[in-house]
Amino acid sequence: xxxxxxxxxxxxxxxxxxxxxxxxxxxxxxxxxxxxxxxxxxxxxxxxxxxxxxxxxxxxxxxxxxxxxxxxxxxxxxxxxxxxxxxxxxxxxxxxxxxxxxxxxxxxxxxxxxxxxxxxxxxxxxxxxxxxxxxxxxxxxxxxxxxxxxxxxxxxxxxxxxxxxxxxxxxxxxxxxxxxxxxxxxxxxxxxxxxxxxxxxxxxxxxxxxxxxxxxxxxxxxxxxxxxxxxxxxxxxxxxxxxxxxxxxxxxxxxxxxxxxxxxxxxxxxxxxxxxxxxxxxxxxxxxxxxxxxxxxxxxxxxxxxxxxxxxxxxxxxxxxxxxxxxxxxxxxxxxxxxxxxxxxxxxxxxxxxxxxxxxxxxxxxxxxxxxxxxxxxxxxxxxxxxxxxxxxxxxxxxxx
Amino acid sequence: xxxxxxxxxxxxxxxxxxxxxxxxxxxxxxxxxxxxxxxxxxxxxxxxxxxxxxxxxxxxxxxxxxxxxxxxxxxxxxxxxxxxxxxxxxxxxxxxxxxxxxxxxxxxxxxxxxxxxxxxxxxxxxxxxxxxxxxxxxxxxxxxxxxxxxxxxxxxxxxxxxxxxxxxxxxxxxxxxxxxxxxxxxxxxxxxxxxxxxxxxxxxxxxxxxxxxxxxxxxxxxxxxxxxxxxxxxxxxxxxxxxxxxxxxxxxxxxxxxxxxxxxxxxxxxxxxxxxxxxxxxxxxxxxxxxxxxxxxxxxxxxxxxxxxxxxxxxxxxxxxxxxxxxxxxxxxxxxxxxxxxxxxxxxxxxxxxxxxxxxxxxxxxxxxxxxxxxxxxxxxxxxxxxxxx
Numbered sequence: 001x002x003x004x005x006x007x008x009x010x011x012x013x014x015x016x017x018x019x020x021x022x023x024x025x026x027x028x029x030x031x032x033x034x035x036x037x038x039x040x041x042x043x044x045x046x047x048x049x050x051x052x053x054x055x056x057x058x059x060x061x062x063x064x065x066x067x068x069x070x071x072x073x074x075x076x077x078x079x080x081x082x083x084x085x086x087x088x089x090x091x092x093x094x095x096x097x098x099x100x101x102x103x104x105x106x107x108x109x110x111x112x113x114x115x116x117x118x119x120x121x122x123x124x125x126x127x128x129x130x131x132x133x134x135x136x137x138x139x140x141x142x143x144x145x146x147x148x149x150x151x152x153x154x155x156x157x158x159x160x161x162x163x164x165x166x167x168x169x170x171x172x173x174x175x176x177x178x179x180x181x182x183x184x185x186x187x188x189x190x191x192x193x194x195x196x197x198x199x200x201x202x203x204x205x206x207x208x209x210x211x212x213x214x215x216x217x218x219x220x221x222x223x224x225x226x227x228x229x230x231x232x233x234x235x236x237x238x239x240x241x242x243x244x245x246x247x248x249x250x251x252x253x254x255x256x257x258x259x260x261x262x263x264x265x266x267x268x269x270x271x272x273x274x275x276x277x278x279x280x281x282x283x284x285x286x287x288x289x290x291x292x293x294x295x296x297x298x299x300x301x302x303x304x305x306x307x308x309x310x311x312x313x314x315x316x317x318x319x320x321x322x323x324x325x326x327x328x329x330x331x332x333x334x335x336x337x338x339x340x341x342x343x344x345x346x347x348x349x350x351x352x353x354x355x356x357x358x359x360x361x362x363x364x365x366x367x368x369x370x371x372x373x374x375x376x377x378x379x380x381x382x383x384x385x386x387x388x389x390x391x392x393x394x395x396x397x398x399x400x401x
Numbered sequence: 402x403x404x405x406x407x408x409x410x411x412x413x414x415x416x417x418x419x420x421x422x423x424x425x426x427x428x429x430x431x432x433x434x435x436x437x438x439x440x441x442x443x444x445x446x447x448x449x450x451x452x453x454x455x456x457x458x459x460x461x462x463x464x465x466x467x468x469x470x471x472x473x474x475x476x477x478x479x480x481x482x483x484x485x486x487x488x489x490x491x492x493x494x495x496x497x498x499x500x501x502x503x504x505x506x507x508x509x510x511x512x513x514x515x516x517x518x519x520x521x522x523x524x525x526x527x528x529x530x531x532x533x534x535x536x537x538x539x540x541x542x543x544x545x546x547x548x549x550x551x552x553x554x555x556x557x558x559x560x561x562x563x564x565x566x567x568x569x570x571x572x573x574x575x576x577x578x579x580x581x582x583x584x585x586x587x588x589x590x591x592x593x594x595x596x597x598x599x600x601x602x603x604x605x606x607x608x609x610x611x612x613x614x615x616x617x618x619x620x621x622x623x624x625x626x627x628x629x630x631x632x633x634x635x636x637x638x639x640x641x642x643x644x645x646x647x648x649x650x651x652x653x654x655x656x657x658x659x660x661x662x663x664x665x666x667x668x669x670x671x672x673x674x675x676x677x678x679x680x681x682x683x684x685x686x687x688x689x690x691x692x693x694x695x696x697x698x699x700x701x702x703x704x705x706x707x708x709x710x711x712x713x714x715x716x717x718x719x720x721x722x723x724x725x726x727x728x729x730x731x732x733x734x735x736x737x738x739x740x741x742x743x744x745x746x747x748x749x750x751x752x753x754x755x756x757x758x759x760x761x762x763x764x765x766x767x768x769x770x771x772x773x774x775x776x777x778x779x780x781x782x783x784x785x786x787x788x789x790x791x
Contacts, residue, residue: 146548
């Protein structure tokens with residue numbers, strides 16, 4: 001069976017600190033966070049800050065905020081790939097979107113509204129699949145249409161599945177990524193679980209005391225290498241491996257040794273054909289919660305062994321918050337932007353490493369470093385884990401950038 | 402697909418049946434007609450009241466999913482020969498996900514304020530909570546995924562599961578799908594004008610006026626044929642091909658036709674070799690018209706010749722579970738040679754040229770069958786199954 005190489009030819013983001021990839025690259029270089037006191041709704045719990053997006057344009061009644069976040073990023077990604085506007089669409093172009101909360105705001109409005117016609121329209125947005133449907137409808141895409149809802153690994157899994165579609169020739173182009181909006185449901189829920197910080201998110205720091213929520217979207221255009229070459233597309237990177245595995249441990253806590261994450265990383269490495277020595281950098285989930293960060297670091301040591309000591313890692317959560325289902329795509333794009341600029345963004349607010357997180361966390365000013373291969377890992381409620389591996393094309397001097 | 406992937410375990414729960422044998426009996430063959438079982442639409446609590454105590458925090462979606470999954474794993478004999486847990490993955494699908502649990506959590510905070518949210522309810526407000534419970538109880542540590550792609554999500558899960566085995570990422574995959582019914586879901590569907598008046602669901606019939614809905618959960622065990630045979634599992638059918646497409650909702654018929662063609666192409670057969678179709682028609686006139694046009698577009702003249710059955714006429718619209726339930730019935734049809742029937746003698750709707758299997762199950766001994774699933778939001782999935790070969 002033929003396995004096509006899969007490359008990224010378009011990227012788009014919507015985040016609290018950036019509404020474009022260019023702006024995100026600058027924000028990461030300038031170590032600029034978008035976290036602020038939230039205005040989305042009143043907060044009564046111990047956390048009051050979030051990564052809230054100032055979305056341009058007037059609100060639309062027809063689309064949930066999560067779809068607007070996703071459409072903003074998708075349009076950028078398609079333009080970046082040279083496919084929009086008036087691009088050449090085909091029925092082989094699919095849409096694979098990940099989301100954790102989906103259109104929860106429409107559900108909330110549906111529950112509050114007493115008007116039957118308003119409720120009828122709102123209900124059409126309530127299914128999680130409405131985000132992918134809105135993208136397919138807006139851009140006229142007729143390939144595989146799918147929605148992954150796997151909490152915090154949603155968009156990573158969507159990207160991995162999109163890679164499979166292209167690798168096996170079931171699609172030539174895929175629009176893949178994820179989105180989540182800030183919702184009172186999430187804010188309240190993580191607050192009552194005491195998972196959110198009342199101060200700042202400090203991944204891997206011994207004073208870390210929780211995460212900060214965010215909203216946003218990250219969308220990629222993926223295509224077969226030969227397809228991209230044929231149409232002369234610019235190529236950001238190759239997605240050369242991915243893996244997923246379950247912890248089978250607890251509904252909300254990771255396995256203390258990152259059992260599933262170890263397997264997801266091993267599976268991604270096996271597919272890529274790369275060794276641990278060839279991975280130059282790992283973008284971790286790094287939520288800043290007491291349980292997550294040590295579990296990830298343990299898994300890292302188990303998989304990378306002695307290589308761990310010289311393996312730079314970071315977390316991008318302090319820049320735009322934990323964007324839940326969007327985090328996998330958004331943070332992969334942030335990492336790729338760094339790779340294109342020979343720069344590893346630092347983990348903000350990480351000042352004194354926790355002994356349980358004794359790995360090479362990039363801090364301070366960040367690190368100038370040439371990166372050829374990077375891995376991005378995410379973990380989620382339900383014990384789900386995904387690892388993605390991206391690399392600079394060896395021939396990038398000719399067609400990459 | 403490069404490997405021969407088979408179905409080696411069946412589990413299902415719906416209001417009228419728990420277990421695949423009980424489900425099969427809802428489609429009698431000895432001159433007796435099946436009857437619609439849509440009312441009552443809720444699964445009796447007794448079906449899942451003996452689940453592990455440590456999982457008392459599960460919501461209803463998790464409970465019915467676990468009930469179906471436990472049945473499938475028992476049927477597959479995996480409990481006695483589980484193998485390496487890292488080689489058994491799980492994919493779970495739901496059309497509406499944990500919508501009722503989200504409603505429950507939101508009701509609490511809208512009424513009393515966000516700081517009074519119930520943390521136990523909150524942990525179930527992510528749809529993959531169900532996947533997590535399935536993996537914890539049955540120690541499933543391979544590839545994992547939760548899909549919420551609408552009503553076709555169950556068949557999409559089957560497709561994903563087969564791909565994981567085909568890629569060599571897992572030796573076997575537990576493929577589940579479930580949906581529960583809540584008052585707000587019923588209200589939302591009613592506001593769209595999709596629900597029929599009480600009475601029988603009549604797919605493709607002149608008198609059809611909408612669908613009737615029900616809860617259900619269905620789980621299948623997929624694995625490579627040689628492994629299933631080696632451990633003495635019963636092999637019900639082969640998964641020969643799958644196709645998945647999407648697009649704007651107004652293009653549903655074309656979308657499904659594409660998916661069917663993709664599935665036939667992967668199975669490497671011409672439409673004429675299909676011995677039966679398990680259609681996802683549900684009694685909604687627009688929905689059934691899309692399905693009808695898609696079958697004619699994809700199967701050509703054979704669409705008027707091939708026997709077509711509609712499980713939703715008996716089981717109701719069970720959303721994501723509909724597709725996996727249809728696969729379960731199709732696998733049993735291949736295994737036994739009997740194709741389930743549709744209750745009553747519906748008068749074919751205007752322009753309908755389908756050979757519906759009405760009344761009692763019919764002895765047809767098909768070698769190949771097609772199962773379709775159409776989502777309400779633009780997605781479509783088709784699966785071609787083949788009778789198991791020794």
